[in-house]
Each structure stands twice: as structure tokens, then as C-alpha cells.
Amino acid sequence: MKDPVVAGAGVAASIAAPAERGRVSRLTRWLESEKLLATVLLVPGMAILLIFIAYPFVMALWYSLTSIRVGDPGEFVGIANFAKAWNDTVFQLAFKNTVFYTFWATVFKLALGMWLALLLNRSFRFKRIIRASMLLPFIIPTVLSAFAWRWMFDPTFSVMNWLLYHSGVITDRLPFLSDGDWALWCAVLVNTWRGMPFFAITLLAGLQTISPDLHEAAALDGANAWHRFWHVTWPLLLPVTLVVVVFSVIQTFSDFQLIYVLTGGGPANSTHLIATYAYQVGVASGLLGEGAALSLFMFPVLFGVVWFQLRFMKRMEGH
Amino acid sequence: MKRRKFLKATGAGIAATGLAGVLAAHRAPVFAQANTVHILRWNDFVPAADKVWREVFVPEVQKALGLKLNVETVNANDLPARATAAIQSGSGPDIIMLLNNLPHLYSAAAVDVSNLAGEIGKAGGGIYAPATQLNTVGGKWVSLPWAVVPGLIAYRKSWFEEIGLKEFPKTWAAYHEAGKKLKAMKRPIGQTLGNTFGDAPTFTYPFLWSFGGQEVDAKGKVALDSKETVESVRFLVQFWKDAHDEGGLAWDDSNNNRAFLSGDISASLNGASIYVHALNNADKVKTEKGAPLHTDILHAPLPAGPKGAHAYHTAFNQMVMKYSKNAKGATELLCWAHKKENYEKWFVVQKGFATGPTREWEKHAMWNNDPVMLPFKTAPLGQSRLMGFGGAPDKKAAEAWNKYVITVMYAQAASGKMKPEEAVKWAAGELGKIYT
Incomplete structure (x- = not known):
């Protein structure tokens, strides 16, 4: 099934005479979509979680599987550590x-x-x-x-x-x-x-x-x-x-x-x-x-x- | 504000911060760093020496080299952690002070300073041999020796005389006997066996060697578990109980200074910081009879065991970091600081607590000022062994030191947590994990 917003935007574009107005209208609908708003509002929180929680955790996990030491990236050693x-x-x-x-x-x-x-x-x-x-x-x-x-x-x-x-x-x-x-x-x-x-x-x-x-x-x-x-x-x-x-x-x-x-x-x-x-x-x-x-x-x-x-x-x- | 306007504004804000550039560079932005050199050093036990860096060197470096010098000092125990964090993040101080054989541990992150080392050695009559071993990896100078802080025993002359000793004991057995008598008078020997960088290893390593024990053999195979090592641990357990302040198990490098200055201990292995403090504060730090304490302090080398007398003097080195955006400025700074007329300003306020990296400094007139400090003048010459003996003082030896393996071996036995044989086996096992 087609996304109603996209479908709606297509209809609006076909009705509107100038192409420019059609693009603005589509953007307006995108910005007023609840899904998009939710995504936009979630992004900063998700970014913080990813950068400050997930990334260090994944890095720690990766480090723990390698022989990395200061100044030396080391190599994969499995669960040896x-x-x-x-x-x-x-x-x-x-x-x-x-x-x-x-x-x-x-x-x-x-x-x-x-x-x-x-x-x-x-x-x-x-x-x-x-x-x-x-x-x-x-x-x-x-x-x-x-x-x-x-x-x-x-x-x-x-x-x-x-x-x-x-x-x-x-x-x-x-x-x-x-x-x-x-x-x-x-x-x-x-x-x-x-x-x-x-x-x-x-x-x-x-x-x-x-x-x-x-x-x-x-x-x-x-x-x-x-x-x-x-x-x-x-x-x-x-x-x-x-x-x-x-x-x-x-x-x-x-x-x-x-x-x-x-x-x-x-x-x-x-x-x-x-x-x-x-x-x-x-x-x-x-x-x-x-x-x-x-x-x-x-x-x-x-x-x-x-x-x-x-x-x-x-x-x-x-x- | 409407949602569209908000999005536009925030988008512009993000673009303005150049976040994408920061992420691409994998490092935080560093502003105005071209003419700045950031040096990380320890909190000197002679505070006047840090003042020279901050109050004399900073303006002079600005004038002579056009460099803005940023001097940061931290507890010496925290230097390795700071170095690790800086190297891994690729940003931090341009120069980091590294003790003993730590330059081996961080050699991959160092700028080659062989040329400068050559100049310093040439101008100063030769760099001490141990300093050469500690600062070179594969024939390349990865850091520059700044100073050596000799460890000698500071002791109360009058208290030793009271138990009939005109001279400091020459052997561990004689020191044990003296300590017994002193402890009975509530004047124990003070020695740290804690997890700390200086006074603990400078005691435990030479103690081990003087009984014939060693970490590894010449081929790098762990050789700690020997009857000589067990004998040394056994001796220390009794020595500790009979003669020491047993609180020393929890001491760091500053506790013995405080205990000595307050009259709670009779002797302690130390750089000369106890004496220098007593000298600089003669009107405040006094004996129980009211005389300035420094008049009752003498220094002696560590006594001999069955296999001779040994010493370990703490080496202070400075590494120019490869990640530095201003490695040239950092190298210029070290070149400037090592020049005789500049280094001297720092050297004289040490009053002998630290000796220079070259033999030239043995000739300095400062040594004529105070005969009590004379044993420090040539102490570095008496250092024949380094951590990691009988192998090289390499990064494995640095790791063992950083993990306090030898010190903990003695501490575990002294605290009664393990029998001497068990403590030695444990320590040999720990070394085995390092020397694989």
C-alpha cells in the first residue's frame, strides 16, 4: 500500500499549477506528519544514546576481543582476554x-x-x-x-x-x-x-x-x-x-x-x-x-x- | 516559533559548529594551538620547582621562543593513565612526563628526539647509563631524561645515637636489630608497601636484588620463584613486624614524609624531600627538643643483603607526543629547558632532591652548600640495575612495575595474607602472564 502522505502529495502536485508550489506543499505535508515529527524529536535522544552509550559499549566489546594496548591496535584474540x-x-x-x-x-x-x-x-x-x-x-x-x-x-x-x-x-x-x-x-x-x-x-x-x-x-x-x-x-x-x-x-x-x-x-x-x-x-x-x-x-x-x-x-x- | 523555523535554525546551528568536520577528524577541535605547548608533569615534592616552571619558565619561554607554555601538574600515580587516555584519543599534552621505564610502554606514541639527546649528552659530559636504557627503544631516543631523584634513607641521627649507633647500619640484619630497638621506643622505621609509584618500588626492587632475587633471567624467562626471593620475603616479614610502622601497607609516597616530619618514625627511604622540607621550614619543623629538625637528619644508602647493596633511583623523563600539533614547539621547549642557564634555575631550587640527567651537574656549586645532601650528588652512579633485571627494562618490566607485582608480593607476606612461599609463587605467576 502506498504511503497516504506521499500519495496525497502526488495529487497536490498534479493539481498545483507551478512546480515550485508543489514542492513547498509536499515539504509542508512532510513536516506536519506525526511520524516525521516523532522521528525528529527522537533523533537527538537517540544520537546521545548512540554516541555516549552504545558506541563506547560496542568499542569496549571490540577492545575486549583484541590484544589492543596503548599505541598498538593489536589483533583479534577471541575470548582470550x-x-x-x-x-x-x-x-x-x-x-x-x-x-x-x-x-x-x-x-x-x-x-x-x-x-x-x-x-x-x-x-x-x-x-x-x-x-x-x-x-x-x-x-x-x-x-x-x-x-x-x-x-x-x-x-x-x-x-x-x-x-x-x-x-x-x-x-x-x-x-x-x-x-x-x-x-x-x-x-x-x-x-x-x-x-x-x-x-x-x-x-x-x-x-x-x-x-x-x-x-x-x-x-x-x-x-x-x-x-x-x-x-x-x-x-x-x-x-x-x-x-x-x-x-x-x-x-x-x-x-x-x-x-x-x-x-x-x-x-x-x-x-x-x-x-x-x-x-x-x-x-x-x-x-x-x-x-x-x-x-x-x-x-x-x-x-x-x-x-x-x-x-x-x-x-x-x-x- | 513555528516548527519549520525551528528546524531551519537548529540545522544552521549544527552546520555552524562544524560537527561533521570534527567527526571526520576523529578528534576534538583544538584552538589557537600553533604557538602553545602544553606540558604535563608531576606535582613536584619540592613545590618551589613547580613554581620555577610556572613563574620563571613560562614568561621566559614566551620571550625566548614566542611560545605560550601551559604547565599542568598531576599526582605522579596518575601520569600513566593520563598518557594512555591522551594517546588513545590522539589529543592531549604535547609533552608528558613519564617515570622510570614508562617510555618503553608508550614508545609507539613518541617523537624521535635522538638528535636533541645527543646534544644534551654532548653538552653535559654524557647522559647517565641507566637513563639511556630507560629512554631508548631500538636505538632511538623516545624521550629525554629530565632528572633523577635518588632514593636514600633519611634517618634521625640522635635517635640512632641513643641506641648506640654512630653510623647507619650497613646490612639489613643490622638495620633490623636497630629497628627493633627503635620500634620499642615508639620510633619505628617508616616504609610504604602500598600501591604507589616511588618509595615502594625503590625499596622492594633493591631489597629483592640484595638477597639475590630477580624478576627474569637474561633470556627473559621468569626467574622470581627462587630460594633467594623466598628468603628475602621471609626476612622482610619479620623485619616488618619487629621494626616497621605497620600502617606503611597503606601509605603512598607522601605518608612517610608527614610521619617523619611529625616525629612518628625514625627512618624512611626517601628522595630528599623530607630534608628539603625541614630545611625550608626550619622555624616550624622541629625536633622534640626544639631544634630545627633538619639538623638531626642524615642520609644513608640502602643496606646490603647477602648478595650486596643495591639502589633504585627514580627517573623522570619527558616525551614529546607524536599526536602533538606542535611537536616542533615542544622539542624547542625541551631544547631550551635543557640549556645550562635555564635548567640551572630549576636545579638549584631542588637543593639536591633531583640530580641532573648528565654528569655535568655533579660539578655544580650547589653541592658545596650542604654536606647533608652530598650523598645525593653521585647517587645515580651507584645504580647498576633497573626494573626488569636480569632482563631489559622494557615494556614488560614497565607493566610489572605498573601492576606493583614485586611490591604486592612483599605486602601480601608482610600483611600475613600469604606465606612467603605463596607470595613468591603468586608474584612469579603474575610475571609469567606478563612475560609470555
């Missing part, structure tokens, strides 16, 4: 660290964010100022706050270490960043501190959509505070909570800045996350193919998280 990464003990540790870091940071951010949101949902003096100031950790650039924390955890000059050591309470300084396990927990702590406001503010917005009538009705039926939270607040807040958790998991799993500044992946490579290790191999050492393969190991995990999110949102829309 992935196989090398899979057998790399530092990568294995980085993967475990990433899962550990993401899991615990998300658990703490959710628990503390929820607690904070519930507190901020009450009426008290200076409520607005406190709500606004709570966002500070989220507003300060991560690099700056990570530097401040690094100073606080400094092996020699940590505030806590300095006090305890010079007052004679401890003879060996606490190994905040000089012991791998301690350092990873320190990173979890800093990530929690930084990410908690995002949880708190989003959950607070969710809390404010819950009608107080529901709480009143539950209270009249004899529900105590815990019951009101568990049977009224939590179910109604669940959709918002899941969306926030999913976003947080994505951001935390691919975190780079915080670890890079706080520990640089040390001591003895024990705090590397996938992103920091991929950076060290790919960018700092110039092994771009290997670095790309390492970073692409994040993809299946993040894809799974996004898939879960989309599926959940679709279900919610159904409800």
Missing part, C-alpha cells in the same frame, strides 16, 4: 570484593536510610534545615569526601588512632586502611555515609504519599508502632524501596572513585573492585583489551539487576 581475567587471582578477589561491598553497603544504606526517613517524617523544630543538611554527604563530590575520610583513616594521623595511641590506650595503631579486611569495611562505611541520604530522601518522599488515615485506622484497631510500620508503611513503601535499592546496587557495583581515592586498591590489592582493577590494568598499564574484558564482567550482573527492575516496574504498572 576473558579467559585470562577468569584465571586472574586479583580479578577473582576484586569480583568477590565488589559483591561484598555492594551487598553490605546496600544493606546499611537501606536500614539507616529507612530509619532516617522515618525520623524525618515526624514534625520537629528546624525540620527543613535538618532535611536539607542531611543531603550534604550526597552533594559533596565523592573525590573530596573520600579524601577527607582517607585523612580520618590515615594509618598515622587518623583522629581516633592519634588519640588512642598518644593517650596510651593502644600500642599499635588500628589498621583502618593497612589491613585488607579493615580497609574494605572502611570503604563500606564511607559508601554508606555517602549513599544513605539518597535512600532517606527518596524513602521520605515515599512516606509522605502514605495517607495518615491508614495509620490512624490501624492505631484505632490496636496496632502498635512496629505493627503499623510492618503492615502499613512497609508494603506501601515497597515499590519505592525496590527502585532505590536497584539504583543503588547499580551505582555501588560499578563504584570507582571512592576506592581509587581511599585505598587505590591496596593494601596488597586486597580492596580492588572490578572497576578499579580494570582501570589499573586497562588505563594505568595500557592493556586496553584486558581492561575492557575485566570491566565487561560487570555487564551480566548489572544487566540482571536492570532486567529485574524493568520486570518489577512492569508488574507494578499492571497493578
Whole structure:
């Protein structure tokens, strides 16, 4: 079947006497077509996605299949880089660290964010100022706050270490960043501190959509505070909570800045996350193919998280 | 605005930006670059030296060469990443400072500066042999040596005297014994074993060599897993526990400076930045008795192990990048900066922290000013080995250094994460992946 617009334009052209007027008319119809308008409006967005998301992703995929290194385009090596990464003990540790870091940071951010949101949902003096100031950790650039924390955890000059050591309470300084396990927990702590406001503010917005009538009705039926939270607040807040958790998991799993500044992946490579290790191999050492393969190991995990999110949102829309 | 007008306007806008041209050129537009040279260097541990570049060289270069000089400084740990990004994107600084054997890693992106190197060597009585190895690939000079920062142990004279030592220990075993006594007095040795560019490898590589360990053999086959290496790791584990500030596992190149200057450690392998800072801030940095700290600092070379004493001095090189639109200007700048009358302005503010690339600078009158700095004067002559020993200091050696393989080997054992044998096997495995 012929496109009605094109067909229409043909008719118009045959009717119009001067050929010029016919061309203008056809252009007018083209520009006024809804399909064309939709396409034109979509193009910038699509272009941004293609240039800034799809192109780097495809390039990373291509790099991961080649032996490219800085200044040398390399050659196709198939999945050799992935196989090398899979057998790399530092990568294995980085993967475990990433899962550990993401899991615990998300658990703490959710628990503390929820607690904070519930507190901020009450009426008290200076409520607005406190709500606004709570966002500070989220507003300060991560690099700056990570530097401040690094100073606080400094092996020699940590505030806590300095006090305890010079007052004679401890003879060996606490190994905040000089012991791998301690350092990873320190990173979890800093990530929690930084990410908690995002949880708190989003959950607070969710809390404010819950009608107080529901709480009143539950209270009249004899529900105590815990019951009101568990049977009224939590179910109604669940959709918002899941969306926030999913976003947080994505951001935390691919975190780079915080670890890079706080520990640089040390001591003895024990705090590397996938992103920091991929950076060290790919960018700092110039092994771009290997670095790309390492970073692409994040993809299946993040894809799974996004898939879960989309599926959940679709279900919610159904409800 | 009507849709047609809008489309016309936006179309004209896109055309005006020349987007098509930018995409075709595969690089961002660079404006007014013809007379500009952008140099990327490290944040010098002697800040006065960066001031010379910014406040003295910039106007003088403008006057002498008609070049607008743009000096950018970053943490030395970030230089390789900046170089990689610049090379891959084909745009960035015209000159990049590269440490140690990194010129081998980036040699494909370098402008040949053999002629200039020849002139510098001729004028300066010869470039040091290690610098020649680090800056030449296939007989071609891919970068120019700018300076060498010798690593010597800065130590508190009075504290060592308090434990009965008039001289700095000559062997690792004697240093271990001294460190034990000092740590018991809350004056441990400070040494980084962190993932950092300078003080960690300049300690771990010579330490390995002094026990007879080496990364590869002369044929380039990995030879790290040896009884000598295991012995060195075993020694360090005990040495670390008995004598060191164990927080050093998380230190970068600046932590030891702060710890030393605040009186928390008794000794540390260092360029002379601790001493130079104490000297430049004599009224602020003092000993516990109130004397200027610099009067209580001396320098000594790393002690000897069963297979002799070794040293590694950090080399600072500068590469003119092939992608540069102004490689000629960049080369002219380096030629100008290496001229004795210009280089001297930078050299003297270093006060010996950095030595020159040629033997000529050993004769400079500055060395007569301060006997404490004298051990630095000829330190580069004492460097007989480079990273990658017993093979070449090539790009594989650079990769191993960039991945901190040798440092992490010691750190894993010192932190108790691995037994010495396991740490050595792990490191040999990592080297095996590089030297394939």
C-alpha cells in the first residue's frame, strides 16, 4: 500500500499549477506528519544514546576481543582476554570484593536510610534545615569526601588512632586502611555515609504519599508502632524501596572513585573492585583489551539487576 | 516559533559548529594551538620547582621562543593513565612526563628526539647509563631524561645515637636489630608497601636484588620463584613486624614524609624531600627538643643483603607526543629547558632532591652548600640495575612495575595474607602472564 502522505502529495502536485508550489506543499505535508515529527524529536535522544552509550559499549566489546594496548591496535584474540581475567587471582578477589561491598553497603544504606526517613517524617523544630543538611554527604563530590575520610583513616594521623595511641590506650595503631579486611569495611562505611541520604530522601518522599488515615485506622484497631510500620508503611513503601535499592546496587557495583581515592586498591590489592582493577590494568598499564574484558564482567550482573527492575516496574504498572 | 523555523535554525546551528568536520577528524577541535605547548608533569615534592616552571619558565619561554607554555601538574600515580587516555584519543599534552621505564610502554606514541639527546649528552659530559636504557627503544631516543631523584634513607641521627649507633647500619640484619630497638621506643622505621609509584618500588626492587632475587633471567624467562626471593620475603616479614610502622601497607609516597616530619618514625627511604622540607621550614619543623629538625637528619644508602647493596633511583623523563600539533614547539621547549642557564634555575631550587640527567651537574656549586645532601650528588652512579633485571627494562618490566607485582608480593607476606612461599609463587605467576 502506498504511503497516504506521499500519495496525497502526488495529487497536490498534479493539481498545483507551478512546480515550485508543489514542492513547498509536499515539504509542508512532510513536516506536519506525526511520524516525521516523532522521528525528529527522537533523533537527538537517540544520537546521545548512540554516541555516549552504545558506541563506547560496542568499542569496549571490540577492545575486549583484541590484544589492543596503548599505541598498538593489536589483533583479534577471541575470548582470550576473558579467559585470562577468569584465571586472574586479583580479578577473582576484586569480583568477590565488589559483591561484598555492594551487598553490605546496600544493606546499611537501606536500614539507616529507612530509619532516617522515618525520623524525618515526624514534625520537629528546624525540620527543613535538618532535611536539607542531611543531603550534604550526597552533594559533596565523592573525590573530596573520600579524601577527607582517607585523612580520618590515615594509618598515622587518623583522629581516633592519634588519640588512642598518644593517650596510651593502644600500642599499635588500628589498621583502618593497612589491613585488607579493615580497609574494605572502611570503604563500606564511607559508601554508606555517602549513599544513605539518597535512600532517606527518596524513602521520605515515599512516606509522605502514605495517607495518615491508614495509620490512624490501624492505631484505632490496636496496632502498635512496629505493627503499623510492618503492615502499613512497609508494603506501601515497597515499590519505592525496590527502585532505590536497584539504583543503588547499580551505582555501588560499578563504584570507582571512592576506592581509587581511599585505598587505590591496596593494601596488597586486597580492596580492588572490578572497576578499579580494570582501570589499573586497562588505563594505568595500557592493556586496553584486558581492561575492557575485566570491566565487561560487570555487564551480566548489572544487566540482571536492570532486567529485574524493568520486570518489577512492569508488574507494578499492571497493578 | 513555528516548527519549520525551528528546524531551519537548529540545522544552521549544527552546520555552524562544524560537527561533521570534527567527526571526520576523529578528534576534538583544538584552538589557537600553533604557538602553545602544553606540558604535563608531576606535582613536584619540592613545590618551589613547580613554581620555577610556572613563574620563571613560562614568561621566559614566551620571550625566548614566542611560545605560550601551559604547565599542568598531576599526582605522579596518575601520569600513566593520563598518557594512555591522551594517546588513545590522539589529543592531549604535547609533552608528558613519564617515570622510570614508562617510555618503553608508550614508545609507539613518541617523537624521535635522538638528535636533541645527543646534544644534551654532548653538552653535559654524557647522559647517565641507566637513563639511556630507560629512554631508548631500538636505538632511538623516545624521550629525554629530565632528572633523577635518588632514593636514600633519611634517618634521625640522635635517635640512632641513643641506641648506640654512630653510623647507619650497613646490612639489613643490622638495620633490623636497630629497628627493633627503635620500634620499642615508639620510633619505628617508616616504609610504604602500598600501591604507589616511588618509595615502594625503590625499596622492594633493591631489597629483592640484595638477597639475590630477580624478576627474569637474561633470556627473559621468569626467574622470581627462587630460594633467594623466598628468603628475602621471609626476612622482610619479620623485619616488618619487629621494626616497621605497620600502617606503611597503606601509605603512598607522601605518608612517610608527614610521619617523619611529625616525629612518628625514625627512618624512611626517601628522595630528599623530607630534608628539603625541614630545611625550608626550619622555624616550624622541629625536633622534640626544639631544634630545627633538619639538623638531626642524615642520609644513608640502602643496606646490603647477602648478595650486596643495591639502589633504585627514580627517573623522570619527558616525551614529546607524536599526536602533538606542535611537536616542533615542544622539542624547542625541551631544547631550551635543557640549556645550562635555564635548567640551572630549576636545579638549584631542588637543593639536591633531583640530580641532573648528565654528569655535568655533579660539578655544580650547589653541592658545596650542604654536606647533608652530598650523598645525593653521585647517587645515580651507584645504580647498576633497573626494573626488569636480569632482563631489559622494557615494556614488560614497565607493566610489572605498573601492576606493583614485586611490591604486592612483599605486602601480601608482610600483611600475613600469604606465606612467603605463596607470595613468591603468586608474584612469579603474575610475571609469567606478563612475560609470555
